[in-house]
Amino acid sequence: MGIQLPKAFSDKMKRLLGTEYADFLASYDDPRWFGLRVNTLKLPAEAFQRLSSFRLTPIPWTSTGFYYEDGDRPGKHPYYHAGLYYIQEPSAMAPAELLDAVPGDRVLDLCAAPGGKSTQIAAKLQGEGLLVVNDIHADRVKALVKNLELAGVRNAVVLNERPDKLTGPFAAYFDKILIDAPCSGEGMFRKDEEMAKQWQPDHPQHYAAMQRELLDQAAEMLKPGGRIVYSTCTFSPEENEAMIAQFAARHPEFMIEPIPAAHGFRYGILDWADEQQDADEETGAGAWNSLTGQSAAAVKGTVRLWPHELKGEGHFVASLRKTGDHSAHVENMPDRLETKGGGNGEERKGRPFSSPGLSAEPEYIAATAKPERTARNGKAETRLTAMGGNRSTVRSDKKGRSKPHEANEREEIRMDPLQAFWQEHLTLAIPEQLTAYGDHIYAQPAGLPDLSGIRVIRPGWYLGSVHKQRFEPSHALALGLRRGDYLRVLDIPSDSPDTLRYLKGETLEMPKERLDYPAAIGPKGYCLVCIGGFPAGWGKWVDGIVKNEYPPGWRWT
Ligand SMILES: C[S@@+](CC[C@H](N)C(=O)[O-])C[C@H]1O[C@@H](n2cnc3c(N)ncnc32)[C@H](O)[C@@H]1O
Numbered sequence: 001m002g003i004q005l006p007k008a009f010s011d012k013m014k015r016l017l018g019t020e021y022a023d024f025l026a027s028y029d030d031p032r033w034f035g036l037r038v039n040t041l042k043l044p045a046e047a048f049q050r051l052s053s054f055r056l057t058p059i060p061w062t063s064t065g066f067y068y069e070d071g072d073r074p075g076k077h078p079y080y081h082a083g084l085y086y087i088q089e090p091s092a093m094a095p096a097e098l099l100d101a102v103p104g105d106r107v108l109d110l111c112a113a114p115g116g117k118s119t120q121i122a123a124k125l126q127g128e129g130l131l132v133v134n135d136i137h138a139d140r141v142k143a144l145v146k147n148l149e150l151a152g153v154r155n156a157v158v159l160n161e162r163p164d165k166l167t168g169p170f171a172a173y174f175d176k177i178l179i180d181a182p183c184s185g186e187g188m189f190r191k192d193e194e195m196a197k198q199w200q201p202d203h204p205q206h207y208a209a210m211q212r213e214l215l216d217q218a219a220e221m222l223k224p225g226g227r228i229v230y231s232t233c234t235f236s237p238e239e240n241e242a243m244i245a246q247f248a249a250r251h252p253e254f255m256i257e258p259i260p261a262a263h264g265f266r267y268g269i270l271d272w273a274d275e276q277q278d279a280d281e282e283t284g285a286g287a288w289n290s291l292t293g294q295s296a297a298a299v300k301g302t303v304r305l306w307p308h309e310l311k312g313e314g315h316f317v318a319s320l321r322k323t324g325d326h327s328a329h330v331e332n333m334p335d336r337l338e339t340k341g342g343g344n345g346e347e348r349k350g351r352p353f354s355s356p357g358l359s360a361e362p363e364y365i366a367a368t369a370k371p372e373r374t375a376r377n378g379k380a381e382t383r384l385t386a387m388g389g390n391r392s393t394v395r396s397d398k399k400g401r402s403k404p405h406e407a408n409e410r411e412e413i414r415m416d417p418l419q420a421f422w423q424e425h426l427t428l429a430i431p432e433q434l435t436a437y438g439d440h441i442y443a444q445p446a447g448l449p450d451l452s453g454i455r456v457i458r459p460g461w462y463l464g465s466v467h468k469q470r471f472e473p474s475h476a477l478a479l480g481l482r483r484g485d486y487l488r489v490l491d492i493p494s495d496s497p498d499t500l501r502y503l504k505g506e507t508l509e510m511p512k513e514r515l516d517y518p519a520a521i522g523p524k525g526y527c528l529v530c531i532g533g534f535p536a537g538w539g540k541w542v543d544g545i546v547k548n549e550y551p552p553g554w555r556w557t
Pocket residue numbers: 092110111112113114115116117118134135136137140161162163180181182183210214
């Protein structure tokens with residue numbers, strides 16, 4: 001076997017798996033399984049299968065996931081840069097699938113970075129409802145933001161906060177919460193041998209303490225009737241079945257929803273408690289001792305994805321339902337799991353959410369604004385509702401010039417340039433709730449609570465910024481659009497050399513005949529650059545040249 005497993009780990013796995021241990025060990029010599037998940041915010045999975053040159057085989061437990069073959073390089077394909085799919089370890093696709101978000105849900109992804117499961121949830125929401133994603137590590141949040149932007153997610157709010165600070169504003173707020181918990185990562189040893197080298201026998205206990213807190217915090221933020229899906233990519237029972245059994249004992253208001261053992265999933269381990277006494281002496285772990293026969297029975301219905309039982313690296317998943325009334329229509333999980341490729345079945349339509357209004361800490365969000373246009377003496381008027389309830393009015397004259405009055409420095413947020421740009425170039429309705437942070441403007445999902453004191457990294461879909469009365473659209477805006485949402489389009493075939501040039505940040509020579517645009521706006525100005533019909537970024541056309549607006553940090557290297 002190529003990989004060197006820590007002895008204490010191997011011994012523990014032998015106790016855990018008994019006669020199956022040999023198969024488990026042999027799985028380390030199997031070829032690795034590579035997965036990608038189609039981003040259905042961009043196109044249906046079937047359409048991607050037709051379009052793609054990769055050799056794809058469906059992953060049984062998701063309707064949008066596929067194995068690709070070693071040798072295919074989906075990360076080096078232009079469609080990757082248009083956000084058509086996310087490269088994801090196959091078993092890591094199970095938790096968000098089981099969370100089963102439907103359009104209109106309010107969902108929290110509590111430990112979200114780098115965003116594999118967040119983008120999966122966002123695709124389930126199809127732009128309706130709210131996705132709050134959070135991660136405690138600021139450096140990892142950058143990747144999270146980038147992945148959400150690449151996927152074209154419009155209804156996500158990105159936080160970088162300690163979960164205990166979220167329980168107040170989000171008390172009993174979410175329909176569904178995913179806790180993809182920080183864990184000892186024993187399922188990742190094959191993918192990343194360094195993790196095996198760094199593993200220590202006390203790691204499970206160390207992570208268990210964190211996981212316990214995260215579960216309790218999530219419980220507070222879930223509506224009655226809502227669902228928490230808890231997952232790890234580790235094998236230790238302390239972080240898995242024991243964690244859930246203890247949670248069930250602490251929270252009688254929750255029931256553990258059985259997940260069917262389909263597709264090679266196996267039920268959680270129930271008979272580990274007796275064995276664990278020995279392991280505790282060795283590892284100093286004590287958590288499992290509190291597991292009684294009754295709570296052990298409760299964890300039947302949690303599932304393990306073992307690398308020797310299916311084509312994936314390994315995961316643990318539990319589904320926890322908070323009892324009580326819930327307006328959501330709840331799907332039957334076993335049925336959903338067994339359906340492959342059937343879409344979302346009978347989906348609940350978006351429900352209207354109460355909108356208590358938003359005020360936020362000045363540091364992060366400068367003002368909230370709800371544009372409303374009224375005719376007044378032939379002048380357009382935009383109302384800005386500034387933070388703290390102050391109101392300032394910005395009027396535009398016929399030429400679109402804005403004249404702020406009774407506005408202080410902070411409140412001088414010009415929505416007019418954004419509105420003018422939007423009205424001229426976009427066929428999409430302007431988002432209802434706009435929020436400005438300095439010169440940066442975001443479309444904010446409805447129904448957020450007061451986020452004062454919370455580190456908000458993205459209060460919504462980043463639309464662009466205003467400089468010297470000009471609106472500059474953001475990369476996130478381009479990726480969140482569909483081709484037909486914008487009027488001036490440069491569409492390049494995915495196999496054209498121009499595609500690579502564009503992704504490398506080069507200027508393109510492009511006669512105006514290559515662009516699509518209505519005569520009323522002409523060829524000059526921002527064009528939405530699409531790859532095979534899918535937006536990938538902006539260019540600026542002038543006199544036969546497309547100036548490249550593809551962001552430097554995103555470029556093909
Ligand atoms: C298993 S990873 C999440 C992977 C992610 N769900 C995905 O699919 O891409 C766990 C994440 O939890 C974050 N984390 C660790 N402790 C946390 C805490 N107390 N609150 C929130 N996030 C935490 C880590 O920074 C890490 O990004």
